[in-house]
Amino acid sequence: MVMPFSKRDRYGYAEIVYAYEAPQTIGLLAKRTKIDSDLLLPIPENSKYSLPQWAAYARYFTAWDNWRIAHRCWSTQMEDQDPGDHLVFGWGGGVVLAELQLAKRAGFRVAMTAGSDARLAELGRLGITGVDRRLFPHLTNDPDNPPSDPASVASYRTSEKEFLRTINALSGGAGVAIFVDNMGAPLYKATVKAMARQGVITTVGWKQGMRTYNLRASECINRHLHVNTHVWRYDDCATIRDQQEQTAWIPSIDPAGIYDFDDVERLAEDYSKGRVESYFPLYRVNKA
Incomplete structure (x- = not known):
């Protein structure tokens, strides 16, 4: 999971968000990209939850x-x-x-x-x-x-x-x-x-x-x-992840509602017109 910390203050809180407002960073509308290793948080080993469920992590980390x-x-x-x-x-x-x-x-x-x-x-x-x-x-x-x-x-x-x-x-x-x-x-x-x-x-x-x-x-x-508040504190990343895993505080995701990579434009249009029922619209980069 990509943690969105392009710049942090001395207490670990986000000042500038990766791919949103940080210069010289790119978003994730690509099949290949480069990301600093300290921005990658592993999904728990042998997690009870699916990759699509974890894909909604940013909303949950922010909410926590x-x-x-x-x-x-x-x-x-x-x-x-x-x-x-x-x-x-x-x-x-x-x-x-x-x-x-x-x-x-x-x-x-x-x-x-x-x-x-x-x-x-x-x-x-x-x-x-x-x-x-x-x-x-x-x-x-x-x-x-x-x-x-x-x-x-x-x-x-x-x-x-x-x-x-x-x-x-x-x-x-x-x-x-x-x-x-x-x-x-x-x-x-x-x-x-x-x-x-x-x-x-x-x-x-x-x-x-x-x-x-x-x-x-x-x-x-x-x-x-x-x-x-804005984003979350870097040092809390693993804590929030573990709370999700341990307490089932994680969304249910309908696999049928996930868009393919080539349909991202349609996803954006459907979302803007209120046609997406899910609170966590997703697209997949690679076929499972």
């Missing part, structure tokens, strides 16, 4: 690190609380799915959004409450260009009201204790409104927008903590 920090931050203010009385919620995605599995194991109530019947069924199979995002289709809100016409404003308010009603029901009226928000700007207004007091907004991505806005007085009064 983000959840570790977010959970500890929440606990600093709520150390005497029973997690079973509190809700961890996330906008849909593979990293969020992995984090919510950890949150569930820690005893929290867990729920996340999904936009298809297949994904809602998958969440149910994993013991995660699925929230159909089609129930609030107009929830996105561009903070730099908010809607001004009455119809758009009304549509947003209707969706926001339904979303907050759902959160209220799932949390017993308390709001979200830990909100995993890897979407960013267009959904951030709804994220903040859904938060519980002493809640944590945790972020390890910015899929739909990097710039978010806070009313700092409200965040202070509500004692909200904001966690921002």
Whole structure:
């Protein structure tokens, strides 16, 4: 497994990510490449799990690190609380799915959004409450260009009201204790409104927008903590891998959903158009 550490700080955390933002590195859309040996982490010998299952490791490694920090931050203010009385919620995605599995194991109530019947069924199979995002289709809100016409404003308010009603029901009226928000700007207004007091907004991505806005007085009064992480710590690589192997914290992968190397372009198109049901879309370089 390729560890994405092109440059690390003195504590081992990633500063620049291999093949993403690091100069003079290349991605993995090639059948042959060269990679520094210290970036290769072996799969456990005689692993109980398949290569396609391990191929989703990056989402899980990222989730492990983000959840570790977010959970500890929440606990600093709520150390005497029973997690079973509190809700961890996330906008849909593979990293969020992995984090919510950890949150569930820690005893929290867990729920996340999904936009298809297949994904809602998958969440149910994993013991995660699925929230159909089609129930609030107009929830996105561009903070730099908010809607001004009455119809758009009304549509947003209707969706926001339904979303907050759902959160209220799932949390017993308390709001979200830990909100995993890897979407960013267009959904951030709804994220903040859904938060519980002493809640944590945790972020390890910015899929739909990097710039978010806070009313700092409200965040202070509500004692909200904001966690921002990136990748994970190099020295934790083997630890996370071993936890996956030992605790079955690893995805199920349908072999029929794996794309061949020559179909990568089709995979990108299917993903962009929402035709990929898996939270972990994969392609194989070599035939098994």
